[in-house]
Amino acid sequence: MNNILLIAELSLREALRKRLVLILLVLTALFVGFYLYGILRLQNALDARALDAGLDYDPGRGRRGLTGASVAFSAIFGMYLVYFLGSLMSVLSTVGAVSGDIENGVMQSIISRPVSRAQVVLGRWLGFSIVNVVYVALLSAALLLGVRAITGFTSPQPLLAVLLVLLGVVLLTSLTVLGSTLFTTLSNGIGVFVLYGLGFTGGILSTIGQLAATPTLVTLGNLANTVMPTNALWLGASYYLQSPFVLELNKLSRGSNPFVGSDPVGAGLVLWTAFYAVLVLVLAVLAFRRRDL
Template sequence: MRNALLLAELSLREAVRKRLVIVLLLLTAAFLGFYLYGVVRLEQTLDQRALDAGLDGRSVNGAANAPVMYATIFGMYLVYFLGTLMAVLSTVGAVSGDVESGVMQSVIARPISRAQLVLGRWLGFTVVNVGYVALISVALLGGIRLITGFVPPAPVPAVLLILLAIALTTALTVLGSTLFTTLANGIGVFVLYGVGFAGGIMGSIASFADSPTLTTLSRLANILMPTNALWLGATYHLQPEVLLSFANAARGANPFFSTEPIAANLLGWALVLTVLAVATAMWHFSRRDL
């Protein structure tokens, strides 16, 4: 375990040396500034409409504040998407890149096992990816609270579900890095992400059209890639009662939101799949012929 932690530290240093962290912070600051400025303008527009209607103000959790609520949730979706993109692009060559460049030959000659190398790689990149998403989530939600006063009903469980999705994506990308080339791994993980997203769309259509077949396909997609199910579970904790009532009236027609919390068995499967992906990567790379 000590060697794995050492490799995790080296992965963090590599991210800093390649200026990945600096670029991320600069681009994140630009994204937050751009998005929060939009929220400021939205808040000013809603305030003006309330004044024009002869109202003294509007309830933070009332229907009149629904645009701010939707802006908060879609902002968090962008955080989730950026985190997923970050997890794949930063980790896609975690193992395969070193193998293809020949660096791996010098690394494995040292007193460290291949399993420890894979575990350390996953730990290091997970710290970077999860830390990035946690930071931007707090900044976005905090900024919206300062501007509008709105706070989602349960932001902590929502952010934790998103962080689990990022950790799972990182684990699957590391696994793919031990199985395929860097390019094939990147394509494969993005296809899996698309499968999960398609499962959410099919589930939304199934609930609206009462289609058992689409419901089954949606469940299979969530089992294969539960990241989108984790996002939908996060949206349940981000929605006040007024938005949940809107979604229930629409019979779940919005594929980006969910009116129900994530099922306990699906949450457990996401945790198990994360561990299985890392364990399989460690096992396979230990027996791989370089």
């Protein structure tokens, strides 16, 4: 256990030293500032229009109707971008977790010490998981609290939404660690991004299948979401970010928006994703044990 924690600590330090992570953090700060500034301008414009019309605005009760819907959709889209940035961070920070050390010739010196290959994989996974989870949690809090400070809008159940997003981030981290034990760093990054795209494609296919009453497309979409449940997790998270008014709008549209879900996340999806992440981590340990260095 001590070796796992030691390697996790080294992974944390490595992630902080990478220029890529530093650049991503700077760009993230610019994104939050830019997005919240846009929310501020939007709210000012909506308030001005509401006051001119004498509708949809009550300083004591907050925004209602289409005015509130605009703010709610802006918050949801902001969290979607947070999820994308978190996914990007998960892959880019972890892509060389094992393969990078192998390619640099460092791995031989690590495993020549009293450190098992399983401890190397678990320590790498733990360290990068901490980095990615903390990053996404802080980014989510900054965006949601910023929207609340500017507009007064609070998502109904933001904690559940953020937890689902974090679960997706952990799954991506596990998949990237597994790929790092099997492939080169470049191939691993490409492969995980393709899987991420597969999940998004599954959501699109399901939406088209429902609108066109085509069960085959719905089945293909569900299969893709099972293989890569990251998009399904987002749809579940988006449900908990919607106000009742916005949720009714989405239900009336019969799920025509592939970026927003109109149903709560099922317990089966959460359990499957958690099991999937653990299974992938176990496979990473087994694969690295058999890998010839």
